Amino acid sequence: MSVAARLDQVLKTLPQTYAGPGGAVAVVKDGKPILRHAWGFANAERRIPFTPQTLFRICSITKHFTCGLIVDAFPNVGALDADVRARLPQLGARAPKALHLLHNQSGLQDYWAVAMLHGALAETPFGNREAARLIGNTRSLQFTPGTRYSYANQNFRILSDILEARTGRPYAELVRERIFDPVGMKTAFIAADTRSMPDGAEGYEGTVEGGFRPAANGMFWAGGDASIGATLDDMIAWEVFIDATRDDANGLYRRISAPVHFSDGTPAAYGFGLARETMFGRHVTRHGGALRGWRSQRLHMAAERLSVVVMFNHNASPGDAAKELVAAVLDIKEPAITGELPAPAWFGTYIEPETGLSVRVGGKGRTVTVQYLNGPVDLVLQPDGSAIEEGGTMRLRPDSGGLWFDIPEDNQSSRLVPANGVPKADIAGTYHCPDLDALLTIADAGGALYGACSGVLGDGRMELLQPIGADLWAMPCPRGVDHFPPGDWTLAVQREGKRLTGIRVGCWLARQFLYVPIA
Numbered sequence: 001m002s003v004a005a006r007l008d009q010v011l012k013t014l015p016q017t018y019a020g021p022g023g024a025v026a027v028v029k030d031g032k033p034i035l036r037h038a039w040g041f042a043n044a045e046r047r048i049p050f051t052p053q054t055l056f057r058i059c060s061i062t063k064h065f066t067c068g069l070i071v072d073a074f075p076n077v078g079a080l081d082a083d084v085r086a087r088l089p090q091l092g093a094r095a096p097k098a099l100h101l102l103h104n105q106s107g108l109q110d111y112w113a114v115a116m117l118h119g120a121l122a123e124t125p126f127g128n129r130e131a132a133r134l135i136g137n138t139r140s141l142q143f144t145p146g147t148r149y150s151y152a153n154q155n156f157r158i159l160s161d162i163l164e165a166r167t168g169r170p171y172a173e174l175v176r177e178r179i180f181d182p183v184g185m186k187t188a189f190i191a192a193d194t195r196s197m198p199d200g201a202e203g204y205e206g207t208v209e210g211g212f213r214p215a216a217n218g219m220f221w222a223g224g225d226a227s228i229g230a231t232l233d234d235m236i237a238w239e240v241f242i243d244a245t246r247d248d249a250n251g252l253y254r255r256i257s258a259p260v261h262f263s264d265g266t267p268a269a270y271g272f273g274l275a276r277e278t279m280f281g282r283h284v285t286r287h288g289g290a291l292r293g294w295r296s297q298r299l300h301m302a303a304e305r306l307s308v309v310v311m312f313n314h315n316a317s318p319g320d321a322a323k324e325l326v327a328a329v330l331d332i333k334e335p336a337i338t339g340e341l342p343a344p345a346w347f348g349t350y351i352e353p354e355t356g357l358s359v360r361v362g363g364k365g366r367t368v369t370v371q372y373l374n375g376p377v378d379l380v381l382q383p384d385g386s387a388i389e390e391g392g393t394m395r396l397r398p399d400s401g402g403l404w405f406d407i408p409e410d411n412q413s414s415r416l417v418p419a420n421g422v423p424k425a426d427i428a429g430t431y432h433c434p435d436l437d438a439l440l441t442i443a444d445a446g447g448a449l450y451g452a453c454s455g456v457l458g459d460g461r462m463e464l465l466q467p468i469g470a471d472l473w474a475m476p477c478p479r480g481v482d483h484f485p486p487g488d489w490t491l492a493v494q495r496e497g498k499r500l501t502g503i504r505v506g507c508w509l510a511r512q513f514l515y516v517p518i519a
Contacts, residue, residue: 006328007035015039018321019208020314022050024232027325028307031243033236035325042201042313044212052232055199056311057191058296059226059289063156064273066224067102068252069174070159071272073167077102083162088138096145098162101155103260103271107141110509111154113486117438117505117513118455122292122479126457127220131157133456139435142355142511146263149270149410151509153225153482156273160224171224179252184237191229194219194291203293204314212314215293219482226289226482232311235298239307242300257285257300262411269393269409278391279323280332288319292483297322304330341366341381346396346403349469350416351492355511356504358472358490359405359416361396363387370394373508374487421470425449427493431503431515440505440515451475451491465491477507486510 007027014023022040026033042050074080080098088095096106111134115126118134135154142150160171167174172190180188191197194217206212221227245251260271269276274285279301286299297318298309308325310318327334343363350359352372360371368379368387377394379387386397395406406413428444438455443462450462451473466474471493477485487507494502494514502516 001331003029003034003329003331006331007325010324010328011035011037014321014324017324018312018316018318020312020316021202021204021212022054022313023316023321024050024052024054024056024309024311025321025325026052026232026236026239026307026309027329028236028239028243028309029329030305031240033240034329036232036236038232042199044202044204045214046200048200050201050313052236053187054201055187055189055191055197055229055231056201056296056313057194057197057203057289057291057294058228058230058235058298058311059291059294060153061287061289061296061298062224062226062228064256064287065175065179065228066156066160066163066171067256067272067274069163069171069178069224070098070102071255072178072252073163073174080159080162080166083166084158087135087158087161090137090139091141092139093141094145096141098159100145101159102273103268104149104151104155105146105262105268106152106155107143107145107148107150108138108152108154109140109142109511110150110152110486111135111157112480112482113507113509114436115457115481116460116477116486117433117436117453117510119438119453119458119460120481121458121460122481123216123218124457124481125218125220126481128222130457131223137436148262148412149268156225157223163224171222171227175228180234183241185230185234186237188228188230188234190222190227192220192222192227194221197229202313203291205293206314215291215483217292217483219291226291232309235309235311239298239300239309242307243305246302246305253300257302264411266411268411277393279326280330286322290483292479294483299326301326306330341383344368344381344385344387344398346398348418348420349472350403350405351419351469351472352405353414353417354412355508356490356492356506357508357511358419358468358474358488358492360468361403368396370396371488374485419469419472423467423469423471423473423493425467427473427491427500427503430518432518433505433513433515435513439518440503449473471495475505 024038027035038050042054077098085095100106203215204212205215242253256272260268289296295312308322310321366381431440442451449465452462453460473491474488486509492504505513
């Protein structure tokens with residue numbers, strides 16, 4: 001069967017497999033588009049079709065464009081280190097360098113996650129003023145810069161702000177002049193106001209069963225973390241440009257997709273706004289984007305001269321769709337997982353000692369499900385008793401000393417601390433976090449415990465706390481201001497004898513905030 005026939009087979013299934021109002025996909029092979037297709041509606045109420053010219057929020061895919069601007073304007077990015085320090089006036093620790101921001105190794109707590117600790121609701125307006133306030137009030141880091149990876153959106157906001165200050169020109173003007181126009185991204189622009197798009201394109205949330213409805217957003221994206229809007233045709237032009245400059249050692253994409261490392265020399269799986277992964281045994285560079293109602297993915301497989309772009313104006317997984325398209329081009333059929341293995345004896349609840357976050361492990365059959373990041377992650381149980389996520393990005397491995405938890409992408413490996421048990425329900429009260437100057441309120445409402453955060457962005461909603469282990473609770477955060485939930489907040493109760501001394505709060509994007517009781 002030809003490549004075209006295989007792609008056509010996948011294309012016929014995409015609207016149902018990833019059901020929603022509309023979508024668009026493209027495949028570029030050997031520098032030429034071999035698939036360019038859109039279906040459904042960009043605005044279902046106004047009956048505006050989704051086409052390759054529909055304006056779309058590519059969201060965090062913006063990050064690698066920002067990095068391209070930075071390395072193009074400042075080949076010695078160390079020249080910006082003092083600028084980074086100046087934008088963190090309250091930081092008590094040594095400030096990260098510009099290179100740490102480019103690689104998501106800064107140690108900064110993600111500001112959109114921190115917004116939720118300051119009482120933000122999913123629909124809370126979040127713009128330049130709120131961004132400047134949270135960034136400027138940063139007092140601590142969650143790890144020493146360069147030693148670990150953690151996604152922090154403001155890394156790229158800070159960089160684009162510095163770029164504007166250094167050049168005296170707006171980000172929109174710079175990205176237009178230095179990338180969009182030379183590449184031929186004719187309609188790409190800065191889509192700062194997330195409430196609407198110029199052509200009426202709409203993002204949706206919901207399900208086929210429950211129906212889809214327009215997603216309400218309150219973000220204002222003026223900077224380099226997630227602000228770009230582009231059509232499928234714009235993104236095709238970018239992927240064609242990447243292939244055309246593949247042999248140019250000074251080519252922009254070659255520079256930002258070069259290998260990067262942690263400070264100890266360990267290769268890093270993220271740098272310059274691009275994830276570095278393997279897919280079907282081949283190296284890929286990629287990034288996704290998401291806002292409430294908007295999901296996108298683009299990837300480049302250099303060895304195959306292959307690029308894939310996927311855009312959905314709903315919340316299906318563009319990464320899974322992109323992988324299907326890659327498999328079709330390369331004619332790869334993944335083997336089914338077969339055979340039964342005994343259920344591990346190490347299912348349960350743990351604490352990861354470095355981050356202080358809960359790790360909840362369960363499963364069925366060969367699937368081991370881990371709750372640690374912003375949602376459940378499925379690993380596959382191996383004959384040696386370990387469990388590994390596809391691509392090796394997360395691993396659990398038992399030994400005589402306990403259960404080890406490896407996340408190579410984060411440059412992190414630790415022996416988990418068991419935390420099975422039933423927590424005491426004596427934690428109702430009000431708590432203050434000096435690091436954030438924010439409050440956590442826990443209320444006993446008829447025998448059930450609820451928690452909510454308050455701060456400079458308002459008063460958050462009360463969420464039912466979930467008992468997950470000995471002196472451990474989970475406080476749900478089903479959606480952040482930027483759509484993706486930061487993940488359940490781990491509430492780890494601290495005691496001295498029988499006296500409750502504090503609660504340590506964290507999620508995978510923002511960790512180790514100590515809240516102390518208010519008498």
